[in-house]
Amino acid sequence: MKLPILRVEPADIPDYALVCGDPFRAEKIAGKLEDARELAFAREYRTFVGKYNGARLAVVSHGVGSPGAAVCFEELARAGVRTVIRVGTAGSLTPEYPAGSLIVSTAAVREEGLTKQLVPPGFPAVADSAVTEALYREAVALGGGPVGKGITATFDAFFTGVVDLPHDAYAKAGVLAVEMEIAALYVIASLRGMRAGAIVALDGDADTVDEAYDPHRNIVAEAVEREIEAALRAIASLAAADAAAE
Numbered sequence: 750m751k752l753p754i755l756r757v758e759p760a761d762i763p764d765y766a767l768v769c770g771d772p773f774r775a776e777k778i779a780g781k782l783e784d785a786r787e788l789a790f791a792r793e794y795r796t797f798v799g800k801y802n803g804a805r806l807a808v809v810s811h812g813v814g815s816p817g818a819a820v821c822f823e824e825l826a827r828a829g830v831r832t833v834i835r836v837g838t839a840g841s842l843t844p845e846y847p848a849g850s851l852i853v854s855t856a857a858v859r860e861e862g863l864t865k866q867l868v869p870p871g872f873p874a875v876a877d878s879a880v881t882e883a884l885y886r887e888a889v890a891l892g893g894g895p896v897g898k899g900i901t902a903t904f905d906a907f908f909t910g911v912v913d914l915p916h917d918a919y920a921k922a923g924v925l926a927v928e929m930e931i932a933a934l935y936v937i938a939s940l941r942g943m944r945a946g947a948i949v950a951l952d953g954d955a956d957t958v959d960e961a962y963d964p965h966r967n968i969v970a971e972a973v974e975r976e977i978e979a980a981l982r983a984i985a986s987l988a989a990a991d992a993a994a995e
């Protein structure tokens with residue numbers, strides 16, 4: 750039976766998956782695969798399968814925000830995905846990593862509401878170390894711009910209301926970037942026995958989104974190209990290591 754929300758047959762989903770917010774980014778990633786096939790486009794969830802350097806993988810869009818993305822992550826776990834990488838965009842919290850930089854997320858601050866309904870407050874949202882190392886190694890090897898590795902924060906609010914978002918406090922604590930889904934991915938991966946990691950392309954200063962958000966600049970598009978390449982190479986190297994260990 751098809752997964753109720755992604756609308757794909759679980760048997761068609763490989764063990765490895767790349768996920769991203771934007772359905773058009775999913776199509777762009779699928780364009781780099783051999784034998785790429787679109788399985789479904791239901792709501793914001795667009796699913797492709799194909800091969801990259803010998804590894805079979807799914808590419809799935811999860812939309813904007815943790816609750817909707819969580820549906821995607823849960824259904825991928827149910828379909829048997831065991832390694833999942835988010836390829837996203839994020840706002841920078843530090844001048845050390847300006848727009849165009851890549852950040853590999855080692856852990857995520859749970860500033861969203863979704864995971865509060867899944868696990869107690871002290872439960873950590875952490876990446877898998879093998880996935881993180883593979884992503885960082887491949888991103889550094891590609892070159893073309895700064896690559897950082899560290900903690901990111903996941904928020905629900907993108908544009909601000911009348912309450913200040915606590916970006917300054919997290920920046921002082923060393924958090925590198927903010928986005929909207931990684932904490933959900935890491936918590937659900939821990940609960941469902943998946944290895945998860947994430948790489949994000951920085952699209953500007955997180956504090957300027959209300960006036961100056963423009964994720965369509967060339968410098969961002971180039972960083973997104975680099976992170977896609979790094980994530981595909983990371984999946985291929987993890988799959989090769991898994992096959993060698995069998």
Ligand SMILES: O=P(O)(O)O[C@H]1O[C@H](CO)[C@@H](O)[C@H]1O
Binds near residue numbers: 812813837839907
């Ligand atoms: O580029 P994606 O993967 O969508 O990620 C970021 O961009 C969206 C906000 O514009 C949020 O989903 C945020 O997490």
Ligand SMILES: O=c1cc[nH]c(=O)[nH]1
Binds near residue numbers: 838841928953956
């Ligand atoms: O959540 C996000 C995503 C991209 N850029 C931001 O500033 N915030």
